Amino acid sequence: MKQTPLSVLEHIFGYDKFRGQQEAIVEAVTGGDDALVIMPTGGGKSLCYQIPALLRPGVAIVVSPLIALMQDQVEALRALGVRAGYLNSTLSSRELYDNEQALQSGDFDVIYIAPERLVQARTINLLRHSQISLFAIDEAHCVAQWGHDFRADYLRLEVLHNEFPAVPRIALTATADTRTRQEIIDRLALHNARQFISGFDRPNIQYRIQPKDRARQQLIKFLKQEHDGDAGIVYCLSRDKVEKTAMWLREEGFDALPYHAGLPAEIRAKHQRRFLREDSVVMVATIAFGMGIDKPDVRFVAHLDMPKSIEAYYQETGRAGRDGAPATALLLYGFEDVVKLRQMTSNSEGSEAFRRAEQDRLNAMLALCELATCRRQILLRYFDDDLPEPCGNCDTCITPPLTWDATEAAQKALSCVYRTGQRFGVQHVVDVLRGEKTERVKSMEHHQLSTFGIGAGVSQTEWKALFRQLAALGYLDVDREFGSLLLTESCRALLRGEVNVELRKDAKITTKRGKRQAIEVDHEDLPLWHALRQCRRRLSEEYGVPPYVIFHDASLKHMLEVRPQSTQQLMQVSGVGDAKAQKYGQSFLDVLREYEYSGR
Incomplete structure (x- = not known):
C-alpha cells in the first residue's frame, strides 16, 4: 500500500493528525517545492522534513549547526525505526567511511551534516554520487549576519541550489523577523520557495520580567517556590558569572552544571548529555548553550542578565515548555546590563550599519522590559504577529503595574545629567540627586550644583528605575565606551514642560506563587x-x-x-x-x- 503523509505520521511517529501548517508543508516538500518555514519552538518543525524524507526516494540531508546534538537527534529517529546517521568529526575514520558508503548505497533515510563539512568539495562530490531526496537547513536564522546566532559557514550553503537545482530545499527556524527572513531568502537563493509563517505565540510560557533587586535572592526564591526539582536553564552574560552561579546553586542544593564556550569540549558534551537525560538538572549557561536542544520538559528559563535583542530573548525562552505544558520565563535586568551590552555593541567588528541595527534591537529589548502593558502583545508584534487581546499569562497581565506622573522627577533627573556634564554613569547622578556627599561627588565639586539634593526624598532604587525607563523611552542614551548618561534631542520637549511622562512604578512582587504543575495527575x-x-x-x-x-x-x-x-x-x-x-x-x-x- 502506498504511504501517505498521514500514514507515516500515524505509524512512524504515533500521532493521528497534523498540527497547524505541518500537512501543507509536508505536501509541498514531498511534491518537490522549496519551502521557508518559520514555526515556534515546539511547533513540530522536524516533522516537516522528516516525513517528506520517508516519502521521497533517496536520503534527506539535514544541515545542523551543532555536532554535539546530532547523536541525540539520530537516536530519537532510530527509536522510531528511521534509518538515521550523521557525518561529523566525532566519528572514527572507519565509522566515517562506513557512513559515507551507506549514504551512497541508499542505506539511510536521513543523515545529519554540519555546514562546515557539507560545503567541503569532498562532501559535495559524495552527494553528487548519491540519491538525495531533499536538503533541510535547520536553524536557518544562522545565515543572517544581523542575527544573534550567525554562523559564517551558512553563507556558503547557496552551493546546494547551484549544485543540486532539482533537489527541494526546506529552511526552518523559530526566530526570524522581517529583515532576517529576507536575508535567509537572499543568502540561500530561496526566492521561489513557498513561505509558511506560523504564529509566534507560545501561550504556555508565562513571561515575567523584573528589575534586579539582589538577583541571587530573587532567583533562589523563584526556584524553591515554583520549580524545585524541575529541569531548567539559567542564562548569564559572562563565563565567570556562569561558573560562580552554578557553584552557588549547587551549594543551595540544586543539581546545577555550568556550560560555556571556555569549557573543554568533553566537559560541555558531558554536561549537555546529563541535562538531556536526567530530570532535575539546572544548566547555567551563556548563549553558547541551547540551540537545537530538543528536551521537551524544560520547565523554566531564567535570565540573570538582559539579552541583547528580542530575537535572542524569544529564542532562549522558547527552550522552555516544548511539550506544551506550563513553563516560566523569568528575566532579571538592570541599567548595568544596558551599559554592558552597548559597550559590547560598540566594540563589535561589524560595520557602522550593523552596530546601529544592534543598537536598535537593544533599545527594543529594553522597551519590552519597561512595559506597563501586556508583554506578549509587544513581543509578538515585534515579529509582525498579532494578539488582539492581552494574554493574561504574563506578569503585567497577572499583576498590572501602577503608573505615576513622573514629569517633574524626570525633569530633575535630566537636569542633573546636564549639570554634571553628561560624563557620569547612573550611580553618580543618583548620588548627586539624593545629596550623597561621596568622595567622588566632593572631588568633582558636584555638591555645589543646583541639582544636588533635589531628589533626596526618592530612594536609589526608585531613581534607577526612572533612569532605566527614560532610556527605554529615548530621553537618555548611554555612552558606549564609558557608560556615562547622555541627553538625546527628544528630551528637550520634556525639559521645557511641553510633554508629560507616565512611568511604571516598580513594586516588589509579594504574592507567593505555588509550583506550577506541568502534568496534572489525580x-x-x-x-x-x-x-x-x-x-x-x-x-x-x-x-x-x-x-x-x-x-x-x-x-x-x-x-x-x-x-x-x-x-x-x-x-x-x-x-x-x-x-x-x-x-x-x-x-x-x-x-x-x-x-x-x-x-x-
Whole structure:
C-alpha cells in the first residue's frame, strides 16, 4: 500500500493528525517545492522534513549547526525505526567511511551534516554520487549576519541550489523577523520557495520580567517556590558569572552544571548529555548553550542578565515548555546590563550599519522590559504577529503595574545629567540627586550644583528605575565606551514642560506563587504515574537514550487515561508508533496490567 503523509505520521511517529501548517508543508516538500518555514519552538518543525524524507526516494540531508546534538537527534529517529546517521568529526575514520558508503548505497533515510563539512568539495562530490531526496537547513536564522546566532559557514550553503537545482530545499527556524527572513531568502537563493509563517505565540510560557533587586535572592526564591526539582536553564552574560552561579546553586542544593564556550569540549558534551537525560538538572549557561536542544520538559528559563535583542530573548525562552505544558520565563535586568551590552555593541567588528541595527534591537529589548502593558502583545508584534487581546499569562497581565506622573522627577533627573556634564554613569547622578556627599561627588565639586539634593526624598532604587525607563523611552542614551548618561534631542520637549511622562512604578512582587504543575495527575493515579515514569527511566538507561526518546510525559499521561491492555490499544496512545510499540510496548503494558489486575 502506498504511504501517505498521514500514514507515516500515524505509524512512524504515533500521532493521528497534523498540527497547524505541518500537512501543507509536508505536501509541498514531498511534491518537490522549496519551502521557508518559520514555526515556534515546539511547533513540530522536524516533522516537516522528516516525513517528506520517508516519502521521497533517496536520503534527506539535514544541515545542523551543532555536532554535539546530532547523536541525540539520530537516536530519537532510530527509536522510531528511521534509518538515521550523521557525518561529523566525532566519528572514527572507519565509522566515517562506513557512513559515507551507506549514504551512497541508499542505506539511510536521513543523515545529519554540519555546514562546515557539507560545503567541503569532498562532501559535495559524495552527494553528487548519491540519491538525495531533499536538503533541510535547520536553524536557518544562522545565515543572517544581523542575527544573534550567525554562523559564517551558512553563507556558503547557496552551493546546494547551484549544485543540486532539482533537489527541494526546506529552511526552518523559530526566530526570524522581517529583515532576517529576507536575508535567509537572499543568502540561500530561496526566492521561489513557498513561505509558511506560523504564529509566534507560545501561550504556555508565562513571561515575567523584573528589575534586579539582589538577583541571587530573587532567583533562589523563584526556584524553591515554583520549580524545585524541575529541569531548567539559567542564562548569564559572562563565563565567570556562569561558573560562580552554578557553584552557588549547587551549594543551595540544586543539581546545577555550568556550560560555556571556555569549557573543554568533553566537559560541555558531558554536561549537555546529563541535562538531556536526567530530570532535575539546572544548566547555567551563556548563549553558547541551547540551540537545537530538543528536551521537551524544560520547565523554566531564567535570565540573570538582559539579552541583547528580542530575537535572542524569544529564542532562549522558547527552550522552555516544548511539550506544551506550563513553563516560566523569568528575566532579571538592570541599567548595568544596558551599559554592558552597548559597550559590547560598540566594540563589535561589524560595520557602522550593523552596530546601529544592534543598537536598535537593544533599545527594543529594553522597551519590552519597561512595559506597563501586556508583554506578549509587544513581543509578538515585534515579529509582525498579532494578539488582539492581552494574554493574561504574563506578569503585567497577572499583576498590572501602577503608573505615576513622573514629569517633574524626570525633569530633575535630566537636569542633573546636564549639570554634571553628561560624563557620569547612573550611580553618580543618583548620588548627586539624593545629596550623597561621596568622595567622588566632593572631588568633582558636584555638591555645589543646583541639582544636588533635589531628589533626596526618592530612594536609589526608585531613581534607577526612572533612569532605566527614560532610556527605554529615548530621553537618555548611554555612552558606549564609558557608560556615562547622555541627553538625546527628544528630551528637550520634556525639559521645557511641553510633554508629560507616565512611568511604571516598580513594586516588589509579594504574592507567593505555588509550583506550577506541568502534568496534572489525580491523587489516586499517582502510584501508576510514578510506575510508568520508573519504567521509562529503566528503559532509557537500558537503551542509553534520554527518557523523552522513549515517550514524552504527554504519552504517559495518555496511557494513564486510557489504560491500554493490548498492543493494539497501546497504538491508540498519542506518540506511540509501530517501532516504539514493538520495542518498548510490552514493558509499559506489563506495568499497566499489573495495576489493572491488582485493582490499584
